[in-house]
Amino acid sequence: MKQRRAQPALDANDPPTASKAVLVLIVDDFADNREMYSQFLEFSGFRVAEAQNGHEALEKAFALRPDLIVMDLSLPGLDGWEATRRLKADDRTRTTPVIALTGHALAGHSKGAMDAGCDAFITKPCLPERLLEEIKSMLKGRPDSPERGR
Amino acid sequence: MSHEFRTPLNAILGYTSMLLKGVTGDLTPHQRRNLERVDSNAHHLLAIINDILDISRIEAGKMPLTVSRFDLKDLVAEVLAEVEPIISRSRLAVTSEQAADVPPLKTDRQKVKQIVINFLTNAIKFTPQGSVAVRTEYVATRDEIAVVVADTGIGISPADRDRIFEDFRQADNSPTREYTGAGLGLAICRRLAGMLDGTITLDSEVGRGSTFTLLVPREVKRA
Numbered sequence: 001m002k003q004r005r006a007q008p009a010l011d012a013n014d015p016p017t018a019s020k021a022v023l024v025l026i027v028d029d030f031a032d033n034r035e036m037y038s039q040f041l042e043f044s045g046f047r048v049a050e051a052q053n054g055h056e057a058l059e060k061a062f063a064l065r066p067d068l069i070v071m072d073l074s075l076p077g078l079d080g081w082e083a084t085r086r087l088k089a090d091d092r093t094r095t096t097p098v099i100a101l102t103g104h105a106l107a108g109h110s111k112g113a114m115d116a117g118c119d120a121f122i123t124k125p126c127l128p129e130r131l132l133e134e135i136k137s138m139l140k141g142r143p144d145s146p147e148r149g150r
Numbered sequence: 151m152s153h154e155f156r157t158p159l160n161a162i163l164g165y166t167s168m169l170l171k172g173v174t175g176d177l178t179p180h181q182r183r184n185l186e187r188v189d190s191n192a193h194h195l196l197a198i199i200n201d202i203l204d205i206s207r208i209e210a211g212k213m214p215l216t217v218s219r220f221d222l223k224d225l226v227a228e229v230l231a232e233v234e235p236i237i238s239r240s241r242l243a244v245t246s247e248q249a250a251d252v253p254p255l256k257t258d259r260q261k262v263k264q265i266v267i268n269f270l271t272n273a274i275k276f277t278p279q280g281s282v283a284v285r286t287e288y289v290a291t292r293d294e295i296a297v298v299v300a301d302t303g304i305g306i307s308p309a310d311r312d313r314i315f316e317d318f319r320q321a322d323n324s325p326t327r328e329y330t331g332a333g334l335g336l337a338i339c340r341r342l343a344g345m346l347d348g349t350i351t352l353d354s355e356v357g358r359g360s361t362f363t364l365l366v367p368r369e370v371k372r373a
Contacts, residue, residue: 036168043168103153103155104153123156124159124160126164127163127164127167128168
């Protein structure tokens with residue numbers, strides 16, 4: 001894996017332990033963007049897994065059971081819409097929030113993403129801190145994930 | 151096409167932002183200053199690309215018209231509130247005067263708003279001192295509404311009056327020009343007004359100021 005620096009972002013009352021931190025699965029075929037979000041989320045105290053296409057996304061989602069999935073929609077092979085539909089149709093991942101991310105600002109893209117079961121939709125360019133905000137707000141209401149990963 | 155522009159820009163903006171946030175360690179003041187320039191230029195490029203994408207969507211007939219019923223008064227108040235940070239930085243007297251008889255509109259609110267924001271930010275940008283006034287009127291005979299933005303700024307010469315509605319145009323298009331911007335704002339406004347069956351007119355005198363007027367049917371006919 002890549003070299004990453006230790007995570008300083010958690011406060012003293014909430015020491016980072018690998019088992020406790022929220023796990024986010026980032027799905028994007030463009031490595032530069034995928035690793036950018038990974039770096040920033042790890043810096044912010046999350047655990048991160050990555051997938052490069054829809055098939056890998058499904059495999060990792062079922063195996064690792066992430067707390068949240070960030071899904072680029074335009075993926076080679078199995079695209080983000082179809083991957084999300086399958087995630088939402090499977091009992092193991094049905095309740096896992098999916099944030100769709102796309103470079104297309106067209107209205108159809110957002111509607112298609114919501115129809116596929118995505119819980120939120122963000123248009124690129126999306127700064128890492130914006131994604132972090134969205135992830136925090138998605139996880140907020142969940143009883144099993146109280147204010148973790150700050 | 152938009153995807154091809156946005157994906158690499160996403161990486162440029164994102165990595166720059168992370169460096170500035172110290173994700174990969176502390177920066178020297180010099181590094182920070184240079185990175186801030188990368189960041190502000192990348193944001194400028196993004197603004198230009200967004201404008202170009204807007205124009206190409208309108209030209210391709212892919213910009214949807216979303217018609218709703220709304221009050222012009224609320225819209226102007228909303229615009230003033232959004233532009234407030236720019237207004238207070240400018241130290242200009244910005245006033246608004248709304249005719250009481252303007253009936254509710256039935257047209258694309260977002261597009262009217264985008265045009266008014268553009269008028270107002272342009273007026274502030276090109277007015278070194280004095281005032282900017284926003285006025286609304288109802289032209290009952292033609293069932294049209296007018297939004298007028300008048301400033302006491304640098305003004306626009308007769309020769310430049312048509313050109314500033316062209317793509318990538320400012321009155322001063324030289325590389326050393328004083329005012330930044332892609333010069334796409336009015337080009338977009340002209341197209342948006344066209345989508346609403348409206349027009350934009352300009353009245354100006356060099357050194358005295360400019361008055362931009364948006365005239366649109368109270369009710370848009372299409373869609």
